[in-house]
Amino acid sequence: MKKLQSFALRFLGGLFVLAVLVYGLFALTLAAIPTWGAAPEEVRLSLPGDEINDRPNILWTNAITIAAPPEQVWPWIAQLGDSRGAFYSYTFIENQVGALTGAADYKVTYTNADRIHPEWQNPQAGEALIQGMLKVHSYETGRYLLADSIQPAPFMWVWGWHLQPAQDGAATRLLVRFSIQVPPSMGDNPVMNFVLSAGGFVMQQNMLQGIQLRAAGGAEPAWTEALEIVLWLAALVCGLAAGWLYLGRRAWRGPLAVACLAVIVLFVLTFVQPPLLLRFGLDAALAGAVVWSGRS
Numbered sequence: 691m692k693k694l695q696s697f698a699l700r701f702l703g704g705l706f707v708l709a710v711l712v713y714g715l716f717a718l719t720l721a722a723i724p725t726w727g728a729a730p731e732e733v734r735l736s737l738p739g740d741e742i743n744d745r746p747n748i749l750w751t752n753a754i755t756i757a758a759p760p761e762q763v764w765p766w767i768a769q770l771g772d773s774r775g776a777f778y779s780y781t782f783i784e785n786q787v788g789a790l791t792g793a794a795d796y797k798v799t800y801t802n803a804d805r806i807h808p809e810w811q812n813p814q815a816g817e818a819l820i821q822g823m824l825k826v827h828s829y830e831t832g833r834y835l836l837a838d839s840i841q842p843a844p845f846m847w848v849w850g851w852h853l854q855p856a857q858d859g860a861a862t863r864l865l866v867r868f869s870i871q872v873p874p875s876m877g878d879n880p881v882m883n884f885v886l887s888a889g890g891f892v893m894q895q896n897m898l899q900g901i902q903l904r905a906a907g908g909a910e911p912a913w914t915e916a917l918e919i920v921l922w923l924a925a926l927v928c929g930l931a932a933g934w935l936y937l938g939r940r941a942w943r944g945p946l947a948v949a950c951l952a953v954i955v956l957f958v959l960t961f962v963q964p965p966l967l968l969r970f971g972l973d974a975a976l977a978g979a980v981v982w983s984g985r986s
Contacts, residue, residue, distance in 0.1 A: 697937065700936070700937060700942065701937060704933065704936055704942075704949070707946065708949065708950065708953060711950055711953055711954075712953060715954065715957045716888070719888070719957065719961050720887055720888070723750060723752075723887055723888075723891045724749060724750045725750070725751060726750070726752045726753075726891070726895070727752050727898070728751045728752060728753040728865065729753070732751060732854075732863070732865055733751045735865070737834070737850060737852055737865070737867050738828065738830075738834055738850060738852075739827065739836045739869075740867075742827075742838055742846065742848045742869075743846055743848050743869040743871040744871075745871060746848075746869035746870060746871045747870055747871055747872050747878065747883065748868070748869060748870040748883060748886055748887060749868075749869045750866075750867065750868040750869070750891070750894075751865060751866075751867050752865070752866045752868070752891075752894060752895075752898065753863055753864060753865045753866070754863075754864050754898045754899070754902050755856060755861055755862070755863055755864075755902075756861060756862045756863075756864055756901070756902045756905050756906055757860075757906045758862060758905045758906050758907070759855070759859050759860060759861070759862060760833075760853040760854075760855055760859075760862045761832055762862075762905055763853055763862045763901070764831065764832045764853060765806040765811060766778070766803075766806065766904050766905050767835050767851045767853070767864075767901070768810065768811045768812070768829070768835065769803060769806070769807055769810035769811065770813075770835065770851070771810070771813075771817075771818070771819045771820075772784070772798045772800055772818075772819065772820050772821060773798045773818075774803070774807070774810045775802070775803030775810060776800040776801055776802045776803060777800070777802075777893070777897050777900075778802050778803075778896070778897050778900025778901050778904065778910075779802075779893045779896040779900060780892075780896055781800040781801065781802055781915065782915060782919075783893065784800040784893070785799055785800050798821060802900065802910070803904075804904070804909060804910070813826045813829055813835065814826060815827065815828055818840070819837050822840060823839060823847070824838070824839055824840065824849065825837060825838065825839075825840050827848075832853065833852070834850060834851060834852045834853065835850065835851045836848070836849075836850045836851075837849045837850070844872070844873070845870050845871060845873065846871040846872075847869075847870050848867075848868075848869045848870075849866070849867075849869075850866065850867045850868075851864065851866055852864070852865040852866070852867065862905070864898065864901060866894060866897075866898065868890070891961065892961065892963075895963055896963055899963060914966070917966065918959075918963075918966070918969070921959065921966075921969045921973055922956065922959050924976075924977075925952055925955045925956050925972065925973055925976055926952070926956060928948070928952050928955075928973070928976040928977055928979075928980050929948075929949050929952030929953060929955075929956065929976075931980050932946075932948035932949040932951075932952055932980050933949045935948075935984050936949060939984075939986075941986050944982070944983035944986045945980075945984075947983075948976070948979045948980055948982075948983045951976065951979060952976055955972050955973075955976055958972065959972070
């Protein structure tokens with residue numbers, strides 16, 4: 691009976707520590723998402739599309755620097771769209787979400803473009819970017835592409851990609867302003883806001899990095915997504931292994947610390963999305979920490 695009580699106390703204690711850590715990390719991440727990568731003056735900029743959503747429930751201004759002039763970045767922006775160049779993000783997620791939220795005859799399979807397609811360089815107002823959900827509102831070549839939701843929609847969604855010259859025109863600041871305004875009848879739903887913020891940002895962060903890579907002359911091999919999933923799962927396995935050691939070993943402090951470290955690494959892999967080499971390094975460090983805690 692004492693052993694069972696001791697196991698239950700340890701389990702609940704570890705669960706409490708991890709829950710507090712996860713809550714704190716989500717709180718920090720959600721607070722950072724609305725201005726991720728953007729300077730204060732960029733957040734305050736008045737941009738095309740701001741007048742559409744006058745009281746948004748969700749409003750982000752995210753930014754990234756691209757080592758290429760705006761005219762080199764623009765063609766990748768111009769061909770955004772589910773049936774065009776896709777969104778340079780996680781296609782395995784986009785295809786699942788698209789099938790669930792698209793029109794009844796939605797048959798599009800997302801495939802991220804790896805080159806500039808001349809036939810996709812002239813988006814037209816009203817043209818669908820995400821069938822059943824989002825359409826082209828307006829654009830100005832080399833400056834911005836603005837999309838808004840197709841009516842009727844459960845909420846007003848405005849998404850804009852804005853190019854700002856940087857470093858005397860040798861580089862580009864890509865600003866992405868994302869806003870959602872829900873109908874008053876839906877109220878302020880914290881669960882919906884959480885899902886839209888966390889899930890939407892993961893996809894947008896990967897999109898920003900995808901555009902940055904392609905516009906600067908890089909390429910993303912077809913196996914990249916699969917490898918990122920494997921590395922994410924490897925970090926999860928390390929965390930579970932540390933949790934098992936925490937429950938089964940007398941010396942519990944080391945395994946608990948490693949389990950907490952695994953949670954932090956999972957957040958970094960999910961939201962920061964570092965380069966593959968750094969992901970390998972984080973997983974290797976976690977695996978080494980698990981072995982160390984098991985031998986302690």
